[in-house]
Amino acid sequence: MNHVLAATLLVRALNLIGTFVFALSGAVLGARREMDLFGVLVLAFVTAVSGGIMRDVLIGAIPPEAFSSWHTLAIALIAGLLGFVLYDRLEILRNPVQIFDAAGLGIFAVAGTQKALEYGLNPPMAAILGMVSGIGGGMARDVLTAQVPIVLRTDIYALAALAAALVVIAGHAFGLPPALTDLPGVALCLFLRLMALYGGWRLPSAHRKR
Amino acid sequence: MNHVLAATLLVRALNLIGTFVFALSGAVLGARREMDLFGVLVLAFVTAVSGGIMRDVLIGAIPPEAFSSWHTLAIALIAGLLGFVLYDRLEILRNPVQIFDAAGLGIFAVAGTQKALEYGLNPPMAAILGMVSGIGGGMARDVLTAQVPIVLRTDIYALAALAAALVVIAGHAFGLPPALTDLPGVALCLFLRLMALYGGWRLPSAHRKR
Amino acid sequence: MNHVLAATLLVRALNLIGTFVFALSGAVLGARREMDLFGVLVLAFVTAVSGGIMRDVLIGAIPPEAFSSWHTLAIALIAGLLGFVLYDRLEILRNPVQIFDAAGLGIFAVAGTQKALEYGLNPPMAAILGMVSGIGGGMARDVLTAQVPIVLRTDIYALAALAAALVVIAGHAFGLPPALTDLPGVALCLFLRLMALYGGWRLPSAHRKR
Numbered sequence: 001m002n003h004v005l006a007a008t009l010l011v012r013a014l015n016l017i018g019t020f021v022f023a024l025s026g027a028v029l030g031a032r033r034e035m036d037l038f039g040v041l042v043l044a045f046v047t048a049v050s051g052g053i054m055r056d057v058l059i060g061a062i063p064p065e066a067f068s069s070w071h072t073l074a075i076a077l078i079a080g081l082l083g084f085v086l087y088d089r090l091e092i093l094r095n096p097v098q099i100f101d102a103a104g105l106g107i108f109a110v111a112g113t114q115k116a117l118e119y120g121l122n123p124p125m126a127a128i129l130g131m132v133s134g135i136g137g138g139m140a141r142d143v144l145t146a147q148v149p150i151v152l153r154t155d156i157y158a159l160a161a162l163a164a165a166l167v168v169i170a171g172h173a174f175g176l177p178p179a180l181t182d183l184p185g186v187a188l189c190l191f192l193r194l195m196a197l198y199g200g201w202r203l204p205s206a207h208r209k210r
Numbered sequence: 211m212n213h214v215l216a217a218t219l220l221v222r223a224l225n226l227i228g229t230f231v232f233a234l235s236g237a238v239l240g241a242r243r244e245m246d247l248f249g250v251l252v253l254a255f256v257t258a259v260s261g262g263i264m265r266d267v268l269i270g271a272i273p274p275e276a277f278s279s280w281h282t283l284a285i286a287l288i289a290g291l292l293g294f295v296l297y298d299r300l301e302i303l304r305n306p307v308q309i310f311d312a313a314g315l316g317i318f319a320v321a322g323t324q325k326a327l328e329y330g331l332n333p334p335m336a337a338i339l340g341m342v343s344g345i346g347g348g349m350a351r352d353v354l355t356a357q358v359p360i361v362l363r364t365d366i367y368a369l370a371a372l373a374a375a376l377v378v379i380a381g382h383a384f385g386l387p388p389a390l391t392d393l394p395g396v397a398l399c400l401f402l403r404l405m406a407l408y409g410g411w412r413l414p415s416a417h418r419k420r
Numbered sequence: 421m422n423h424v425l426a427a428t429l430l431v432r433a434l435n436l437i438g439t440f441v442f443a444l445s446g447a448v449l450g451a452r453r454e455m456d457l458f459g460v461l462v463l464a465f466v467t468a469v470s471g472g473i474m475r476d477v478l479i480g481a482i483p484p485e486a487f488s489s490w491h492t493l494a495i496a497l498i499a500g501l502l503g504f505v506l507y508d509r510l511e512i513l514r515n516p517v518q519i520f521d522a523a524g525l526g527i528f529a530v531a532g533t534q535k536a537l538e539y540g541l542n543p544p545m546a547a548i549l550g551m552v553s554g555i556g557g558g559m560a561r562d563v564l565t566a567q568v569p570i571v572l573r574t575d576i577y578a579l580a581a582l583a584a585a586l587v588v589i590a591g592h593a594f595g596l597p598p599a600l601t602d603l604p605g606v607a608l609c610l611f612l613r614l615m616a617l618y619g620g621w622r623l624p625s626a627h628r629k630r
């Protein structure tokens with residue numbers, strides 16, 4: 001009972017943190033593009049909730065989490081406001097959009113995989129849906145700002161989300177409590193993204209193989 | 211009983227008008243981009259139904275209204291044909307896409323909020339879903355034509371839709387019949403958009419605050 | 421019984437072939453844009469499943485086919501790998517993306533219409549949903565690579581999908597077994613697309629009528 005409770009609390013806490021950092025990534029991008037305050041808030045909200053909404057629509061969890069309580073909305077708006085006000089200070093991080101995005105990616109991949117497992121999807125498909133939860137928010141943010149989504153143009157992105165999801169699936173297969181796999185999953189994703197961003201880690205690409 | 215009937219008829223009439231004007235905005239944009247006739251019709255249809263489809267998928271009204279009767283399809287096709295044939299005459303309106311869009315925005319925000327309330331969402335979330343119904347069609351139209359959606363690049367857009375939705379929510383809270391709030395909601399949205407387009411009304415933006 | 425079984429097998433086989441060719445079209449496009457291996461696989465998967473997912477979400481078939489068995493995923497990944505490795509050889513086809521796309525378009529339009537009929541939609545709406553299944557994958561692929569979708573910029577595209585869907589609807593109305601209409605439907609779509617690509621067939625466009 002304690003385990004289950006702790007696991008549920010952990011997933012909820014992760015979801016709220018993921019919402020916050022993804023919203024921040026959207027807000028910074030919107031502010032950089034000189035959108036007005038409400039446009040920034042809309043982009044922050046869309047970035048924060050799109051991955052979870054895709055997952056919830058695909059597993060039949062209707063209405064999606066983002067619309068069934070006000071927590072997500074409130075956190076996205078707070079993060080959006082912060083991003084709007086502080087965006088030029090955040091630019092001292094070499095690439096604030098990508099750093100916040102990397103944290104959200106791992107968190108949502110883990111939380112999305114857990115939720116898909118709860119809804120009875122088989123583990124490989126739950127991992128794919130976890131990956132979708134992770135990459136969906138950044139995808140929506142980038143499509144709406146008319147760029148090729150980060151998932152398709154940057155290195156080791158969807159793969160990092162999938163790695164996090166597979167940690168969760170492995171833990172599930174061995175019957176471990178989620179609390180033991182969730183944070184390592186997030187950490188693995190974040191590590192892979194940071195190595196891709198700053199350590200030059202690459203997958204082969206069609207061009208480079210020539 | 212009469213009240214309920216009148217309200218239902220009003221929402222249905224609004225939906226049909228919103229479908230028409232949004233389809234027209236898509237058709238004019240498609241014709242301007244030199245799409246062929248069928249491409250124009252597809253873009254008109256997508257613009258007209260995307261907001262409602264997003265709302266219906268999110269509240270679990272499956273199949274969405276747009277696919278459960280032929281009215282929406284028929285009206286979108288008529289508007290699409292008109293837009294295709296008349297698009298260069300419509301250009302005498304300074305900005306026909308944005309004017310038709312503004313009318314559709316308010317209408318769908320109001321009708322979407324009413325429908326979300328009917329489906330039992332709590333009022334703040336119903337307002338957000340109303341806003342989504344309003345902004346979804348233009349978002350789909352603009353993403354498909356590879357531009358940043360109007361909701362993110364123009365002033366007082368999502369805010370105007372939200373204002374219309376909040377009028378409906380307020381009326382609901384005070385137990386007023388929808389007929390008393392729907393038209394004022396649409397009018398408020400249209401007024402705010404026209405002031406943004408022609409009156410220079412602005413929200414602060416990240417750039418301008420410096 | 422034999423008829424029903426044969427029809428079901430035919431639709432399933434068509435779906436797998438459609439998945440393969442659409443995934444190939446996405447993989448070739450991704451490789452040409454110098455995406456890395458995993459990015460190519462993601463784009464191949466998204467192209468292969470988006471049309472079917474749109475259809476399944478809209479008719480309430482949750483979780484969508486693409487997530488309820490591993491066949492779709494496996495085939496999309498194989499096609500994606502092939503596209504990644506062979507993409508420069510495939511370029512000897514004058515336009516490999518559009519040729520694979522044309523085959524997938526007809527196949528998914530037919531299979532999508534059949535599925536929508538099974539789920540009880542009325543025939544005209546089933547045809548529209550079949551068209552959506554057909555055009556959805558290419559739409560997602562093109563939006564994610566920041567181009568105007570092929571359905572809006574090329575000739576006789578959505579119309580070819582609709583023609584295939586209408587063949588299925590006509591067969592359904594006359595009580596013919598699906599096996600008799602599915603392949604002719606696919607062939608009609610492919611013929612129309614090839615005539616548009618290589619035979620110069622055109623619909624009127626807003627510009628040309630002047």
